[in-house]
Amino acid sequence: MGYDQIGETAGVVWEALSKDGPLTFAALMEEVDAPQSLFFMAIGWLSREEKLQFDLAGGDYIVRLA
Secondary structure (H helix, E strand, C coil), X not given: CCHHHHHHHHHHHHHHHHXXXXXXXXXXXXXXXXXXXXXXXXXXXXXXXXXXXXXXXXXXEEEEEC
């Protein structure tokens, strides 16, 4: 798994949030449809670039574009 795959998955995460608005981690993972490890690496990538915000919602988090 390389940086290209992580970057591509980050793009899919961005598009899903742009299209559907804020989503829980569970809903976003379903929308992105990538292996869990790759999904979380993409979330980390976007987080590091300060492109995401997270809000605690029950036992999950709501993810939104910053």
